[in-house]
Amino acid sequence: MHIKIGTRGSRLALWQAYYVENILQKGGLTTEIVLIDTKGDQILDRSLSKIGSKGVFTQELEDQLRDGRIDIAVHSAKDLQSELDDDLQLIAFTERERVNDVLVSHNQRLSLGSGETFVVGTSSTRRVAMLKHFYPHIRTVDMRGNLQTRLRKLEEGQCDAILLAFAGVHRMEYDGLIAEHLSLDEFTPAVGQGSVAIECSQQLDEEKRTQLRALLNHADTETCLLAERAFLRRLQGGCSVPVFGLAGLENDTVTLKGGVVRLDGSQILKQTQSGPASAPENIGIQLAETLLSQGAAEILAAIKQNL
Numbered sequence: 001m002h003i004k005i006g007t008r009g010s011r012l013a014l015w016q017a018y019y020v021e022n023i024l025q026k027g028g029l030t031t032e033i034v035l036i037d038t039k040g041d042q043i044l045d046r047s048l049s050k051i052g053s054k055g056v057f058t059q060e061l062e063d064q065l066r067d068g069r070i071d072i073a074v075h076s077a078k079d080l081q082s083e084l085d086d087d088l089q090l091i092a093f094t095e096r097e098r099v100n101d102v103l104v105s106h107n108q109r110l111s112l113g114s115g116e117t118f119v120v121g122t123s124s125t126r127r128v129a130m131l132k133h134f135y136p137h138i139r140t141v142d143m144r145g146n147l148q149t150r151l152r153k154l155e156e157g158q159c160d161a162i163l164l165a166f167a168g169v170h171r172m173e174y175d176g177l178i179a180e181h182l183s184l185d186e187f188t189p190a191v192g193q194g195s196v197a198i199e200c201s202q203q204l205d206e207e208k209r210t211q212l213r214a215l216l217n218h219a220d221t222e223t224c225l226l227a228e229r230a231f232l233r234r235l236q237g238g239c240s241v242p243v244f245g246l247a248g249l250e251n252d253t254v255t256l257k258g259g260v261v262r263l264d265g266s267q268i269l270k271q272t273q274s275g276p277a278s279a280p281e282n283i284g285i286q287l288a289e290t291l292l293s294q295g296a297a298e299i300l301a302a303i304k305q306n307l
């Protein structure tokens, strides 16, 4: 069986594609990697929340899934919109990496909690809003571009530090630049952070789909991501709104913590919902509805007006 793997060309995207390729080859399949450029890779002078339309990192890959030029598309689960078109499907989520965010800097003594004022580069509305909420003395500058670009901007002194997902920093082997691991209670990650999602067309050969899922899917990760993604979908949040959510699985019970933060950091709404692992999406929906009834709708409406 031969699998054509579509991926973006950034270094992190390539890491993910090689990771998937390696698992498939060990499972006895042959593979090839197809590089695909997306709008999100091309437009670098505007923040993601301003490019706005969904699928900035996925549209071109999905076009190629549909016409069969590739069999699967490999994505950071976090970058995927919460709702896919009906003719597409996520067939696997790979085992999750550590999910926390990290502060990355050449100055290893930097710490958000030290009280010292410094400049942090990030383009994530979630990270900016959380910094404003928990560490109002920290200044932020907008910093777009893939990981390589952001690290170069750090190098050039455009900021003192950047906030990133541990997963990406580790995969690119920049662990040595991690000044601080941030707590999951404060910097609860974006939905899907740390897992790689495999997308295919509903038209893909049944035998291929079964084999791909058997080799690539990590059942516990999938259960957690289904809960998180149902949560995001119910809130109608894309990757550009400051919604966060993290599910954990223990003894067949999923516990999902999630919420939303106002862009100016003045308010965080956060709740926890548990339920049986057999119906993870219900847990996500319930958590979203609890939050909506407690004011999340108003916060989200204000955010959408602002972006």
Ligand SMILES: NCc1[nH]cc(CCC(=O)O)c1CC(=O)O
Binding pocket: 076, 077, 078, 079, 147, 163, 164, 165, 166, 167, 168, 169, 192, 193, 194, 195, 196
């Ligand atoms: N939005 C870009 C993006 N997509 C996935 C990761 C990191 C790796 C991951 O979470 O899978 C990153 C960079 C970051 O947020 O630091």
